[in-house]
Amino acid sequence: MNNSVFLAEMTHKEYSEKVAGDNPVVFIPVGAIEQHGYHMSMNVDVILPSAVAEGVAKQVNGIVAPPVVYGYKSQQRSGGGNFYPGTTSLDGSTLVAVIKDILRELLRHGVRKFCLVVGHFENYAFTVEAIDLFLREARMLGVDDARVMAFSYWEFCDDPDVLKALYPGEQESWAAEHGGVFETSMMLYLRPELVNMEAAVLHSSARFPVYDMFPAHKDWTPEPGTLSCPAGSSAEKGKMILDDCVAGITEVVKKEFA
Amino acid sequence: MNNSVFLAEMTHKEYSEKVAGDNPVVFIPVGAIEQHGYHMSMNVDVILPSAVAEGVAKQVNGIVAPPVVYGYKSQQRSGGGNFYPGTTSLDGSTLVAVIKDILRELLRHGVRKFCLVVGHFENYAFTVEAIDLFLREARMLGVDDARVMAFSYWEFCDDPDVLKALYPGEQESWAAEHGGVFETSMMLYLRPELVNMEAAVLHSSARFPVYDMFPAHKDWTPEPGTLSCPAGSSAEKGKMILDDCVAGITEVVKKEFA
């Protein structure tokens, strides 16, 4: 029908033939519905890992499963906090169950190579837990050769030139990123209609103490909900980031799943 | 930024202002990743209820939350069976948890009018359970005025002219629908690139006994995985169905949530 890398866009016949034939890596983007400031839509953490997964899948003849759309609760020091209207999150146990169920179903299809592409920092620990429980179940079902890779895609953005372009004069990095130049540039490249740079607010990067309070002090988060300022974002930079991540991930995927 | 009805495409500010101002109905499509024969992609049950929800939301100034992408296990007598590769399903408890968590988060945002748009028959019982548990939790949290509507969108396709166009000579109806003329026509209208009519297989409608066997007798399901034949599908018919469903749902939404 088409040459989509997306499981959802294949027929079951196309999919099962590909799985049976190539033993492909199946990528699962793990996103979130989370506010990303006054200037961006709330599906950033779904769009970005999906684009990264698509890019890598095309390189390695892989398959991209539908993303996990809803993710774990936004934390103040990494995402502004879950108290914003619009941010729509799952309990940890729910997210673990979703990921585990998907992995178990893919295993049933014959898949043995899995790659979780996390697009929302707060998902990571629960993704890891889901993988661990999945592998335990797989062993119970008599399958010993399943192998799973997991990462937060932005950690592969390590090209010095890219980093310098993104963070020219400062010691900033994506460590303080939430709705800043990193994510905004990628969105400008991938889905510009969901970004309104005129609504972006200039503010210095958020500085948090080294502890959390619950309920949160809402005023610790910069008022727009972003943790660093998106000023200077551009589609060009977004492309650089995407290319850097795709290249880096492709390399390790090839190496690990050779 | 844009005038999207989709929560995911709004900023948190746009969303929260709309919720605070209009007390809008929020629609949640509840889909599935399920094989739909040799001629269609596996995201049919996500695309169709999303389109219906979008259509209604535009009529009633509502909001469409991101769909529940993965749904409950396909059953042989309604969807061919869960044994097909590609069909990727959640356990019942997981689906219940996902829907309940989403409802709870929307409640926190201030939403009080909810509408579950089910696009996959097997989801219905678990959607109902999620709603019941959600309302119990809402009461525990001191909220007494939440109201929830739920339906399988196809039940609103009841215009005799539409039904005659779809099922001209026979006693068929959408009761035996899975990948047949109903869904295929809608896909041809909404996402024609995901349909390949040349791969459609002519076969008579599936006839099942009135019981289930587990593990399933795979040969009870027509070989392509569809339960009735998609022959005769057209985008025009798809538009008729969509319009009929949107009109019918709009009417009851207005009536119930006035």
Add this chain to the structure above:
Amino acid sequence: MNNSVFLAEMTHKEYSEKVAGDNPVVFIPVGAIEQHGYHMSMNVDVILPSAVAEGVAKQVNGIVAPPVVYGYKSQQRSGGGNFYPGTTSLDGSTLVAVIKDILRELLRHGVRKFCLVVGHFENYAFTVEAIDLFLREARMLGVDDARVMAFSYWEFCDDPDVLKALYPGEQESWAAEHGGVFETSMMLYLRPELVNMEAAVLHSSARFPVYDMFPAHKDWTPEPGTLSCPAGSSAEKGKMILDDCVAGITEVVKKEFA
């Protein structure tokens, strides 16, 4: 001791010898405690599938396990709604766990042929989920040959003469049945002391829209709680139904578990 087909009425020795010797089908009635109008007791959905199971077990030399007495929440369009006092229901996860645990224990006893006799429409989806989870666990425990049948017993009432007797002039069927002529006749045959026809209320069959509202509009349900009128019920008709169901089920049980 006796020649009971009921597991509960056997000694463990009688039971284990029968299981070891005959590899019998074990039937599990899955009922509910649910209002059935002003004229009947609330254990209808336990009594009827138990009688059906007993009838079939006697034909196929099977065993009837104790019924699941409490079932899933009554839904308005199939049972009037769960808001009635007296209707006493389990959460979905609880019902799934009960059925799964029973199946796992029977498996431990050596049983490999299971038949779930559902007597309450709302139980069906959760019964299916329990079976699916059970079979997964059975595989984990190294058992591959367990086979499970499931049905709603009334779907086997298909003898045209019986149907004509039950629904003489109209297009009604058991589709709108809840406390109507179908169930009432069976109760009059099986447990007449639990039926008081004088308290039965004449009313036309319930007509529901194709959606649900939660909390329910209580006035959508006919005031007595029945969905169709029990007038015309008789023990004779009840015997016809029971015989028809037992015959039909016996046939498929023999066929499937030969």
Add this chain to the structure above:
Amino acid sequence: MNNSVFLAEMTHKEYSEKVAGDNPVVFIPVGAIEQHGYHMSMNVDVILPSAVAEGVAKQVNGIVAPPVVYGYKSQQRSGGGNFYPGTTSLDGSTLVAVIKDILRELLRHGVRKFCLVVGHFENYAFTVEAIDLFLREARMLGVDDARVMAFSYWEFCDDPDVLKALYPGEQESWAAEHGGVFETSMMLYLRPELVNMEAAVLHSSARFPVYDMFPAHKDWTPEPGTLSCPAGSSAEKGKMILDDCVAGITEVVKKEFA
């Protein structure tokens, strides 16, 4: 319809009027399906607490809810062990959920006085847990006046004359009871057709060490599965026990729920 004390045998109207009018105590027998030796059926732990509950309910104008039929796993030192075929038990979490769900539903009906009549020793701890979780939920739902009584019914058999009749020469008591003279006599009184004294095996009372081994040493349990010998059982003794228990329980129920 009838004057039954059993919720299951009332119409919803009879039940709701009684609950609204008298604020009655609702009794819930908590039983088990468990082997009781070569001479008795496996429903002993359902029948006996149901009879006790019925007896008390008649004295205090109470209601008896349907029993919890399946209970917790038989333990070797109190019931012989769960390894017997026929003994069909629930996981602890399942039993807790069943009891909690029933209590929550009764609360919804307006009931505020609950009495759990445990008929199987191993159920007790899980019954208590269910009550505790139920009361927490009740508080969350804004109900502060629910009160719950729980006991193992046999602890009310304390009339010295009865005890002397049951255990004439020895230091035995119901502490070592499982399928012995206590339960057997009650069954002979209540359901003699389910007892076959000719199959009863003479053996001395089981003596266990003060620890458990898992998996169990099966040979620690006397071969028939009973822990003390049923010789000397009689319907007359059964009536004495039942009367003694009913009298004692009636007294404390009246006192606590006055």
Add this chain to the structure above:
Amino acid sequence: MNNSVFLAEMTHKEYSEKVAGDNPVVFIPVGAIEQHGYHMSMNVDVILPSAVAEGVAKQVNGIVAPPVVYGYKSQQRSGGGNFYPGTTSLDGSTLVAVIKDILRELLRHGVRKFCLVVGHFENYAFTVEAIDLFLREARMLGVDDARVMAFSYWEFCDDPDVLKALYPGEQESWAAEHGGVFETSMMLYLRPELVNMEAAVLHSSARFPVYDMFPAHKDWTPEPGTLSCPAGSSAEKGKMILDDCVAGITEVVKKEFA
């Protein structure tokens, strides 16, 4: 490093060599944080089974895993009741999960001989459930040779001389023990700084009816929270108890795990 029997005080190398070499019994104390009257600290049920486990482990060259510190809810007839401030308890499902997880991890390390040393009566049923679920999981993981012992340590205190010293003139025994002479003497021997005999209150042993009420009648429990009087406690008696328990347990551990 040291010759500790405590897993927590070993290096992973010391531990893994011991497990691989000796196939040792691993002991897991299962305690609680529970009030023990005006005269003792709230960690009694952790300290005592840990000391017993240590004593036995030294005799059989075993290993003591870190204790389960928080246990199940105190019950009025065995521990005074959970309504006391300071008593800090887990839900039953949580305690089951903790014990099961620990057993599963030890199994992964290669341990096959497990001994649960319960120090809090109310833990026992949940400990048993955890063991049963663990053994089921072990079988699913392909391990068939795990064996688990469980007991409440005080049941091994059966030396007539010790019992006479503890309960000189009366018919009391540890059956009514909670914060009485048994536990207080052991604490005086093991951790005298946590006992203040001057704060001990003279009172007669608690007498409870044979049923429970929830919420509890707080005044059923003697005011200090102890169920029997600690007067007459001494470190010497504590040593006698400890020695008696260690000796008895050592004997059965050697016998069962030879």
Add this chain to the structure above:
Amino acid sequence: MNNSVFLAEMTHKEYSEKVAGDNPVVFIPVGAIEQHGYHMSMNVDVILPSAVAEGVAKQVNGIVAPPVVYGYKSQQRSGGGNFYPGTTSLDGSTLVAVIKDILRELLRHGVRKFCLVVGHFENYAFTVEAIDLFLREARMLGVDDARVMAFSYWEFCDDPDVLKALYPGEQESWAAEHGGVFETSMMLYLRPELVNMEAAVLHSSARFPVYDMFPAHKDWTPEPGTLSCPAGSSAEKGKMILDDCVAGITEVVKKEFA
């Protein structure tokens, strides 16, 4: 009895009077049983946060609850990996339940100020989830004024002099810490008998790629299990760290809970 800050070492009377009088902060150390190389015991992550909590509690007149002894699974990039024998971890859902139960019980005692002192990096996300679920439950129970602080204690080690002493020439920090100079120094100060510096292995700090593989490549972890080399550790440095952390935490606890 004593002036302990430890809940476990108080009587219930001492504890309840303190809670009622001072509204104190209650600290809960959240540790783990995890290998820490060839030179240290496996209870490091319990001992260190307990000591920090004790130090702060003494400054602010707080209370230290018993630690959560078993924690979440060790991850390769932060703790070497969970594949080591001896590392004994809980599933995520179990850890969440334990922490939530403890918080709920403390709330019942009247505590409103809570501080989670995390001593094992992998616990953090699950600790946060437990707090979020706890606060939801507290609201359901009608309590709105509970406030919870959480942190990983080592993040408060920020005195430049201390950091220079610990990491003299390099760019290292506690970011790569697991069994290195940071933890080893604290153990040498607090529990020197559990450290054997002679067994410490010289190795360069672990370098991991930015992704995880499951099952882990065991050889990614330095052979002893430590991630950085403990050489140069001293009790003096340990005291500096402890003092720095206690001072920093005391300051924010006073500020937040004034």
